[in-house]
Amino acid sequence: MPLDSASVCQKILISVREDGKKEEENVDNNNVETSICFRYTGYLASCRLDEPELLTFANSLQEKCNNYNGCTVFDGPRTVRFRPDEGYFVLGLEVNILSMDIGERSLIFYRDSKPFGNSLIRFGLPEGSDSSVIFQVERLPNRYIGVKSSLPEVVDCEDLVTRARTHKETGNNAFKQADYHEAKNHYRTALRFLRSVNIKEVILKHGPKYEDNLIKTLLIPCYLNMAACELKLGEYSLSIRHCEKVIKRDQHNKKAIFRRSTAKVELSEFEEAAEGIRFLINEDPTDKAVFKLLHSLKQKQEKQKEKYRNMFSNQ
Numbered sequence: 097m098p099l100d101s102a103s104v105c106q107k108i109l110i111s112v113r114e115d116g117k118k119e120e121e122n123v124d125n126n127n128v129e130t131s132i133c134f135r136y137t138g139y140l141a142s143c144r145l146d147e148p149e150l151l152t153f154a155n156s157l158q159e160k161c162n163n164y165n166g167c168t169v170f171d172g173p174r175t176v177r178f179r180p181d182e183g184y185f186v187l188g189l190e191v192n193i194l195s196m197d198i199g200e201r202s203l204i205f206y207r208d209s210k211p212f213g214n215s216l217i218r219f220g221l222p223e224g225s226d227s228s229v230i231f232q233v234e235r236l237p238n239r240y241i242g243v244k245s246s247l248p249e250v251v252d253c254e255d256l257v258t259r260a261r262t263h264k265e266t267g268n269n270a271f272k273q274a275d276y277h278e279a280k281n282h283y284r285t286a287l288r289f290l291r292s293v294n295i296k297e298v299i300l301k302h303g304p305k306y307e308d309n310l311i312k313t314l315l316i317p318c319y320l321n322m323a324a325c326e327l328k329l330g331e332y333s334l335s336i337r338h339c340e341k342v343i344k345r346d347q348h349n350k351k352a353i354f355r356r357s358t359a360k361v362e363l364s365e366f367e368e369a370a371e372g373i374r375f376l377i378n379e380d381p382t383d384k385a386v387f388k389l390l391h392s393l394k395q396k397q398e399k400q401k402e403k404y405r406n407m408f409s410n411q
Contacts, residue, residue, distance in 0.1 A: 136234070137174075140169075140230075145205075271324070335356070360372070
């Protein structure tokens with residue numbers, strides 16, 4: 097339960113939607129403009145609630161009972177969007193929202209109403225009263241505006257997909273020009289747009305095959321292409337990470353296994369690299385690139401053995 101610096105605001109987890117969890121990327125926040133989105137309902141207690149009472153209140157919300165122990169709705173339900181560090185919210189609220197995962201539902205509560213000043217008097221709260229203020233909050237997917245704030249805000253799902261495809265193609269062109277940093281930025285932005293798509297809305301409109309098509313033609317290629325950029329840039333650990341995102345969805349994806357094995361050879365993780373190479377040889381015994389990688393692995397293994405032999409012979 098993270099507390100803010102003044103220890104007046106606290107968060108209690110209610111639930112996390114499994115399909116709402118988002119994997120974090122190493123995003124250059126100077127290049128990608130983001131808006132944090134959340135939905136909330138505010139509740140006002142007639143007295144100060146302790147933690148057990150708040151937990152009971154959380155359970156009552158799950159049972160869709162919005163009144164508990166004198167708690168009444170004072171604001172909501174509302175959907176709000178903000179940019180971090182704007183200073184828009186009362187003390188403690190922003191930092192707790194930022195600590196939430198996408199799809200998480202939590203209670204964010206103030207033990208007393210002092211941070212709100214006199215703004216709650218109109219809801220029947222006496223000035224200076226010892227009461228609790230509770231927000232039921234659901235963290236929504238961020239809205240990604242684009243690289244270097246150059247794109248307008250996008251909310252339409254089909255527009256998000258179109259922009260993701262555009263960034264993917266721009267990344268491909270940059271890769272062909274050996275501008276791997278620029279290519280990686282575009283693939284990363286394409287993924288951000290894609291993860292902002294409301295999948296439920298897409299399925300309702302186009303059917304489940306459309307989601308599969310997005311995964312095959314956009315999501316997986318962008319991760320694979322990012323991994324290829326990272327191999328060129330010597331970012332081997334990141335390349336492995338993005339290959340494994342693909343393998344998690346398609347465990348026999350040969351490009352992902354090849355690029356992961358290549359990165360592992362560079363990091364001297366020979367056993368794991370060899371496992372991937374064996375799989376690829378079994379899949380296609382004529383693939384020259386795989387045998388070239390196998391040769392590179394054996395060379396690096398021999399160099400490492402020679403290094404250790406020299407190390408011990410000099411003792």
